[in-house]
Amino acid sequence: MDVWSSLMDGFATALTPMNLLFAVIGVLLGTAVGVLPGLGPAMTVALLLPVTAALEPTSAFIMFAGIYYGGMFGGSTTSILLNTPGESSSVVTAIEGNKMAKAGRAAQALATAAIGSFIAGTIGTALLAVFAPIVVQFAVSLGAPSYFAIMILALLAVTAVLGSSRLRGFASLALGLAIGLVGIDSVTGQRRLTFGQPLLVDGLDIVVVAVAIFAVGEALWVAAHLRRTPLHVIPVGRPWMGKKDWQRSWKPWLRGTAFGFPFGALPAGGAEIPTFLSYVTEKRLSKHPEEFGKGAIEGVAGPEAANNAAAAGTLTPMLALGLPTNATAAVMLAAFTSYGIQPGPQLFSSQGPLVWALIASLFIGNFLLLLINLPLAPVWAKLLQLPRPYLYAGILFFATLGAYSVNLQAFDLVILLVLGALGFMMRRFGLPVLPLILGVILGPRIEGQLRKTLQLSAGDPAGLFSEPIAIVVYIIVAIILAWPFIYKLIRRNRPMPATVIPGNSGATVPREAGGVSHGSHRADGTADGDGDG
Amino acid sequence: MTIVVGYVPTPEGEAALTQAIAEAKKSNDTLLVINSSKGDALVDNRYAQEPDIQSIEERLADHGIQHIIKQPVRGHDAAAEVLDAADENDASLIVIGLRRRSPVGKLIMGSVSQRILLEADCPVLAVKAE
Numbered sequence: 310m311d312v313w314s315s316l317m318d319g320f321a322t323a324l325t326p327m328n329l330l331f332a333v334i335g336v337l338l339g340t341a342v343g344v345l346p347g348l349g350p351a352m353t354v355a356l357l358l359p360v361t362a363a364l365e366p367t368s369a370f371i372m373f374a375g376i377y378y379g380g381m382f383g384g385s386t387t388s389i390l391l392n393t394p395g396e397s398s399s400v401v402t403a404i405e406g407n408k409m410a411k412a413g414r415a416a417q418a419l420a421t422a423a424i425g426s427f428i429a430g431t432i433g434t435a436l437l438a439v440f441a442p443i444v445v446q447f448a449v450s451l452g453a454p455s456y457f458a459i460m461i462l463a464l465l466a467v468t469a470v471l472g473s474s475r476l477r478g479f480a481s482l483a484l485g486l487a488i489g490l491v492g493i494d495s496v497t498g499q500r501r502l503t504f505g506q507p508l509l510v511d512g513l514d515i516v517v518v519a520v521a522i523f524a525v526g527e528a529l530w531v532a533a534h535l536r537r538t539p540l541h542v543i544p545v546g547r548p549w550m551g552k553k554d555w556q557r558s559w560k561p562w563l564r565g566t567a568f569g570f571p572f573g574a575l576p577a578g579g580a581e582i583p584t585f586l587s588y589v590t591e592k593r594l595s596k597h598p599e600e601f602g603k604g605a606i607e608g609v610a611g612p613e614a615a616n617n618a619a620a621a622g623t624l625t626p627m628l629a630l631g632l633p634t635n636a637t638a639a640v641m642l643a644a645f646t647s648y649g650i651q652p653g654p655q656l657f658s659s660q661g662p663l664v665w666a667l668i669a670s671l672f673i674g675n676f677l678l679l680l681i682n683l684p685l686a687p688v689w690a691k692l693l694q695l696p697r698p699y700l701y702a703g704i705l706f707f708a709t710l711g712a713y714s715v716n717l718q719a720f721d722l723v724i725l726l727v728l729g730a731l732g733f734m735m736r737r738f739g740l741p742v743l744p745l746i747l748g749v750i751l752g753p754r755i756e757g758q759l760r761k762t763l764q765l766s767a768g769d770p771a772g773l774f775s776e777p778i779a780i781v782v783y784i785i786v787a788i789i790l791a792w793p794f795i796y797k798l799i800r801r802n803r804p805m806p807a808t809v810i811p812g813n814s815g816a817t818v819p820r821e822a823g824g825v826s827h828g829s830h831r832a833d834g835t836a837d838g839d840g841d842g
Numbered sequence: 843m844t845i846v847v848g849y850v851p852t853p854e855g856e857a858a859l860t861q862a863i864a865e866a867k868k869s870n871d872t873l874l875v876i877n878s879s880k881g882d883a884l885v886d887n888r889y890a891q892e893p894d895i896q897s898i899e900e901r902l903a904d905h906g907i908q909h910i911i912k913q914p915v916r917g918h919d920a921a922a923e924v925l926d927a928a929d930e931n932d933a934s935l936i937v938i939g940l941r942r943r944s945p946v947g948k949l950i951m952g953s954v955s956q957r958i959l960l961e962a963d964c965p966v967l968a969v970k971a972e
Contacts, residue, residue: 345884346884391884391885393884535881535882535917536881536882536915536916536917537881537884537915538879538881538889538913538915539879539881539883539884539885539886539889539915540884540885540886540891541885541887541889541891542885542887690885693883693884693885694883694884694885694886694887695883696880696882696883697882697883697884698882
């Protein structure tokens with residue numbers, strides 16, 4: 310089988326000592342940023358982009374893959390031991406996980422999270438290896454109009470479905486698209502949004518934008534909210550599980566995987582929806598429904614499996630279509646571009662060895678993560694005692710260094726500060742960061758497809774509807790956009806009881822996918838008694 | 843008059859508290875318990891949590907001592923908080939717990955106890971953990 314031999318070649322590349330070393334560095338870094346709330350894999354990859362410019366692309370991506378999966382593993386540790394989700398995708402884990410920890414079952418909660426993540430990650434990666442080539446086969450038959458439609462769908466879905474406020478989501482998307490427009494028009498050569506500034510003609514470097522929004526914005530936000538009542542980590546020994554825990558965990562793991570992968574692969578992906586669905590399902594199916602809300606192991610096992618499977622799922626459209634659906638995938642896509650690799654359906658044929666080494670390294674990274682997380686979770690929790698000024702000073706240093714080193718232009722530092730201030734204001738006013746980053750990264754590519762379509766149809770807008778798939782996608786887009794109104798109509802005609810949401814004051818509704826989770830800053834204040842004197 | 847005690851949830855802190863209770867009983871003074879954190883880390887094991895504070899509250903009430911428990915999180919270090927509290931309340935005595943520090947550790951981290959000992963305007967009673 311073709312997939313099998315390619316994958317084995319991938320393993321051969323990924324298992325060379327050098328690449329293995331990068332995988333180890335990646336998973337260690339990933340776990341660290343996953344444990345620390347506010348830092349995410351997206352920010353870490355963005356910070357490392359300039360640093361890794363000198364590396365082989367394969368090694369760099371193996372490291373990024375480790376960071377991505379590591380973030381998912383690490384997030385659960387903080388959720389369980391501190392009730393502060395380290396990652397937005399671990400918000401649901403905190404509901405039951407922290408209750409378990411408080412009841413003295415932290416070891417079991419950590420174990421089921423780590424083993425569940427491993428199993429789901431492995432199955433998810435296997436599905437990725439099988440499905441991505443199939444998606445590619447389908448995707449190469451798509452023309453520019455269909456592509457344009459699918460990208461529009463991805464942007465709208467991420468903006469409208471995730472997050473609490475559509476208006477804020479679209480505001481953020483508009484900002485991102487505007488930033489993406491800066492530079493020379495590729496067809497007519499006109500200058501757009503350059504304000505007569507010659508240094509803006511090349512456009513804004515995506516690395517600078519990502520570092521500014523994720524790293525500088527978050528650092529400023531934390532600096533503005535530095536004083537907060539410290540918490541205690543719930544003490545825990547080495548994670549382990551009894552026979553009964555295994556019996557209660559394995560089904561939620563598999564069901565969580567089944568939820569996670571497809572949702573991650575969909576354009577409206579992200580890990581929040583499947584983790585939440587998995588939680589609700591486990592609550593309904595559980596033989597111990599009375600334990601939910603008091604620390605049911607199923608409520609940790611399912612969502613944790615779901616978020617890791619979603620992480621694998623997210624990579625399917627990213628690798629097969631060049632379509633990122635969460636912040637980390639978006640930054641990884643930017644990394645492809647900065648290495649001069651064209652993302653899209655042709656990626657598998659043009660960069661086959663790299664892609665397969667990346668997929669193989671996902672398997673390896675998953676295994677490494679199980680090794681370093683299962684015995685060491687309490688050690689990772691010690692990272693939380695780090696005074697944050699030191700941490701963020703280091704991040705700002707790296708951000709500045711990185712932004713400058715991309716083009717060796719002092720002007721980039723000005724952009725870094727301006728966009729960093731923008732990132733801060735977005736956090737201040739609750740604008741999600743993900744639509745902005747997607748807008749910046751996908752905006753120019755969407756425009757390219759739109760231009761191509763219109764050139765093919767000689768400027769006739771009807772050309773946008775010339776392919777059946779495009780029309781189907783537009784119908785889906787229309788439904789997504791009109792959904793709130795339809796929903797309201799249904800509600801008015803047939804008054805329904807309020808939807809049941811698992812009550813937990815500690816975990817807020819996730820704001821953005823996979824990246825900076827400033828939601829958590831606000832979340833825990835309400836959960837654990839503030840005792841300022 | 844007031845007695846100020848710097849409390850941390852460690853053996854040294856407990857020793858200081860025990861000693862402070864004895865002193866407060868002797869002189870019938872108000873006991874001001876200070877447990878502070880800079881608040882710059884997400885987790886600070888030296889910042890007492892709710893159950894801890896409650897048990898201290900009960901203990902002090904059992905002894906019939908007038909007391910105030912303060913947990914300032916203002917970005918100042920523990921020494922500054924204790925000294926501030928002593929100044930504001932015109933304290934007659936400060937009670938602190940001492941722990942053993944290696945010279946190198948002291949060089950790097952500084953010493954809260956040393957600062958209190960040197961800068962306080964009132965007598966300081968330093969006790970060691972049992």
